[in-house]
């Protein structure tokens with residue numbers, strides 16, 4: 332019931348329309364639009380140089396747009412020729428390198444923006460935030476006396492202190508080691524769920540993005556590649572490139588054979604036949620080459636004489652390579668004209684034959 336009321340109250344908090352930014356001849360951001368409802372978390376995902384930080388800089392006011400508009404809660408904060416100064420925007424940002432003042436104690440860093448509060452109110456608010464971020468007992472330390480993870484928590488507490496309408500995170504976990512990054516993913520997921528803040532979160536790690544984001548926006552070369560709910564992006568990537576980002580780790584060369592309805596097509600991979608979903612049906616013609624994207628987690632090893640199910644695909648090939656990945660073996664299976672990547676809990680000899688199966692809906696063909 333509570334959840335339902337919350338959904339009903341939602342309205343657009345951050346509205347970005349047709350935003351562009353160039354640096355000389357290079358296009359950092361090209362015609363980007365996004366709408367983020369109050370209390371939602373949007374992760375901006377993409378490889379290095381795709382324009383993620385530029386988007387945050389434009390929203391925070393560190394840079395000005397060449398064209399387009401940014402509104403927060405309906406209020407215009409930036410367009411070409413007009414830019415509200417960063418300190419006047421109801422936004423706080425958490426940076427990759429923490430950006431803590433080295434000479435200040437944690438208590439003063441977190442309470443820095445709380446100038447309108449009395450001394451005792453300020454102390455109460457700071458203590459509350461330190462407790463929220465599991466930093467009780469660290470108030471009188473300097474940043475140099477904290478671990479990387481603790482420093483990042485201080486930066487998050489400082490960003491939350493003034494209760495901004497929008498929080499921006501610029502790859503906040505990328506300086507932490509793998510173990511700590513995993514822990515912080517859980518902590519942030521918990522924090523976002525409890526606080527219901529509107530968050531724009533930049534990362535290049537899809538797993539980090541889907542740990543707590545409601546929606547994903549994928550950028551490539553400054554352009555919008557795909558935007559939508561996290562699940563749909565993983566289930567229905569808009570291009571082979573997004574599929575690759577979403578973990579589809581095999582890209583098979585296949586050919587369309589014939590449509591069989593409901594978006595399904597019969598395809599050939601070498602001399603083997605299978606049935607898969609076709610991502611863009613508009614100009615699909617029999618015989619056309621397609622890229623068939625598959626996720627190794629959806630591929631199962633099977634025996635050749637196993638009972639076959641009608642909605643499952645079966646392929647056979649020869650082991651080209653088998654390398655150890657710590658908990659499992661990664662196999663590259665030669666299917667004649669193309670290679671399939673899959674995992675197994677045991678080693679398979681190079682040159683040995685293997686059969687695999689996967690459901691018709693787990694593979695996606697693009698042309």
Ligand SMILES: Nc1ncnc2c1ncn2[C@@H]1O[C@H](COP(=O)(O)OP(=O)(O)OP(=O)(O)O)[C@@H](O)[C@H]1O
Nearest residue numbers: 354357358359378379380381382383384385386535
């Ligand atoms: N001040 C600048 N002057 C010139 N070019 C810039 C400037 N800032 C960014 N760029 C260029 O704009 C493009 C986008 O940069 P941006 O920093 O937004 O990418 P990013 O996705 O955040 O990358 P990373 O993940 O490596 O931080 C890049 O090609 C970059 O070289």
